[in-house]
Amino acid sequence: MDQGDGVNPDPRRSLPSVDKLTREVVRACPRLPEWAVVAACRSILRNARDEAELLVSRGADANAFAKFAETPWAVRVAARASELVSPHPKRVINATGVILHTNLGRAPIAAGAAQAAVDASVGYSNLELDLATGRRGHRLSAVAEKLCVLSGAPAATAVNNCAAAVLLTLDTLARGREVVVSRGELVEIGGSFRVPAIMERAGVKLVEVGTTNRTHPRDYAEAIGPDTALLLKVHRSNFEQTGFVTDVELAELVEIGREHGLPVLEDLGAGTLLDLGDRGVPRDVYAPGRIALGADVVCFSGDKLVGGPQAGIILGSEEKIAAIKRNPLARALRLDKMTLAALDWTLGRMLDGSAQADVPLLSMMLEGVPSLEARAQQLRERVAPLARAGVRVGIEKGHVPIGGGSLPGVEFESRALVVSGEGPEWSADEIMRRLRENDPPVLARVRDDAVCFDLRTLQAEDVEAVACALENALR
Numbered sequence: 001m002d003q004g005d006g007v008n009p010d011p012r013r014s015l016p017s018v019d020k021l022t023r024e025v026v027r028a029c030p031r032l033p034e035w036a037v038v039a040a041c042r043s044i045l046r047n048a049r050d051e052a053e054l055l056v057s058r059g060a061d062a063n064a065f066a067k068f069a070e071t072p073w074a075v076r077v078a079a080r081a082s083e084l085v086s087p088h089p090k091r092v093i094n095a096t097g098v099i100l101h102t103n104l105g106r107a108p109i110a111a112g113a114a115q116a117a118v119d120a121s122v123g124y125s126n127l128e129l130d131l132a133t134g135r136r137g138h139r140l141s142a143v144a145e146k147l148c149v150l151s152g153a154p155a156a157t158a159v160n161n162c163a164a165a166v167l168l169t170l171d172t173l174a175r176g177r178e179v180v181v182s183r184g185e186l187v188e189i190g191g192s193f194r195v196p197a198i199m200e201r202a203g204v205k206l207v208e209v210g211t212t213n214r215t216h217p218r219d220y221a222e223a224i225g226p227d228t229a230l231l232l233k234v235h236r237s238n239f240e241q242t243g244f245v246t247d248v249e250l251a252e253l254v255e256i257g258r259e260h261g262l263p264v265l266e267d268l269g270a271g272t273l274l275d276l277g278d279r280g281v282p283r284d285v286y287a288p289g290r291i292a293l294g295a296d297v298v299c300f301s302g303d304k305l306v307g308g309p310q311a312g313i314i315l316g317s318e319e320k321i322a323a324i325k326r327n328p329l330a331r332a333l334r335l336d337k338m339t340l341a342a343l344d345w346t347l348g349r350m351l352d353g354s355a356q357a358d359v360p361l362l363s364m365m366l367e368g369v370p371s372l373e374a375r376a377q378q379l380r381e382r383v384a385p386l387a388r389a390g391v392r393v394g395i396e397k398g399h400v401p402i403g404g405g406s407l408p409g410v411e412f413e414s415r416a417l418v419v420s421g422e423g424p425e426w427s428a429d430e431i432m433r434r435l436r437e438n439d440p441p442v443l444a445r446v447r448d449d450a451v452c453f454d455l456r457t458l459q460a461e462d463v464e465a466v467a468c469a470l471e472n473a474l475r
């Protein structure tokens with residue numbers, strides 16, 4: 001007999017069985033599919049048993065046990081089951097003003113790029129077939145050719161993402177040998193991409209030179225030895241260094257490389273294929289410019305400033321790109337046909353000059369302030385009826401970063417609709433919570449307990465959806 005029975009009952013015994021709970025939820029919510037209810041029951045009850053064990057081990061009192069026993073398990077299961085059946089990822093509205101929002105999927109691809117992916121994948125495609133000869137073709141040749149025309153690079157290829165591009169390039173050009181990199185560039189990019197960890201995985205020996213804030217040309221020259229295979233430069237994508245800082249420019253690094261017969265790899269991260277220097281985008285991320293400066297290989301992401309699908313673009317000399325393509329790892333890191341089709345479409349618009357109109361990242365980034373102002377006024381007029389006692393609605397000037405761990409210190413002027421309410425019912429956090437529950441969910445930003453809807457990331461068709469979401473949230 002359990003001595004504690006009745007006095008301190010094991011709280012686990014108060015839990016219903018999976019079968020009983022499933023039946024209860026299926027009866028109460030007949031629209032939820034049974035597979036989701038069963039899976040949700042299992043996971044909720046697993047957590048509940050852990051919770052119960054914790055109560056016992058902490059020596060919690062009868063009150064705590066009674067409270068535990070009263071937990072509305074069925075309600076939790078129904079909520080979890082609805083989460084399970086809702087598609088993921090699904091569309092949300094980005095009103096944060098951050099164009100490359102890592103949590104919101106970085107660059108949205110163009111409708112035309114998405115359609116190209118559908119067309120290439122719903123039926124069969126000529127992915128690896130040359131239609132002119134009827135012989136086997138190469139899946140990457142169209143994208144590679146467009147990349148070469150856009151960038152002036154002698155050769156190009158693309159893989160799954162920029163991390164893969166760096167891994168593959170290091171593995172191809174430096175496996176088992178030394179790679180020299182500045183301590184000021186041993187960065188961690190959000191989402192756990194760490195330069196030293198990638199280098200280790202590629203089997204290269206990292207030779208760090210300089211200090212966090214200062215690296216000089218002689219530091220590289222002194223570190224070069226018989227085992228050196230490559231000089232690496234990494235764009236400091238997500239932070240800025242100011243003050244007592246010295247970096248070795250790419251041109252200088254290329255010169256050092258030439259003197260010692262060593263190739264230079266630059267990991268640009270957020271590289272661009274269009275020169276947006278006069279539009280506030282620093283020229284040091286313009287990939288063709290890096291090739292022109294003599295970098296042997298340049299890598300960057302497809303879904304950052306290129307505004308395309310997730311991909312890792314690699315530009316370089318014919319010899320280096322050929323070696324990279326021959327590496328067996330390239331097969332493991334290759335792009336799928338949907339991504340290839342979307343990337344090919346996006347590069348095509350850059351070549352025919354329509355990218356600024358058709359690629360959402362570029363149209364959002366380059367939209368002029370008068371146009372933002374006009375759209376902000378339009379949204380304000382639309383939601384004007386919501387302004388009442390206790391709720392204020394206005395328009396604010398501000399600046400937004402590009403985001404996504406790219407272009408630190410670069411900001412674009414913007415306009416936001418600002419909504420603030422009085423009292424806990426209309427606190428910014430509460431309004432934000434309600435907006436996330438909207439269909440589609442709306443993500444805004446909070447400043448001084450006011451909710452800001454930034455027009456820079458709101459597409460024309462989003463304005464009405466935001467107004468409806470706000471109406472619901474402020475009901």
Ligand SMILES: *Cc1c(COP(=O)(O)O)cnc(C)c1O
Nearest residue numbers: 161162163189237268269270301
């Ligand atoms: C973002 C970034 C990466 C990683 O790119 P993914 O496409 O996410 O793999 C690598 N290097 C730099 C410098 C970056 O900014």
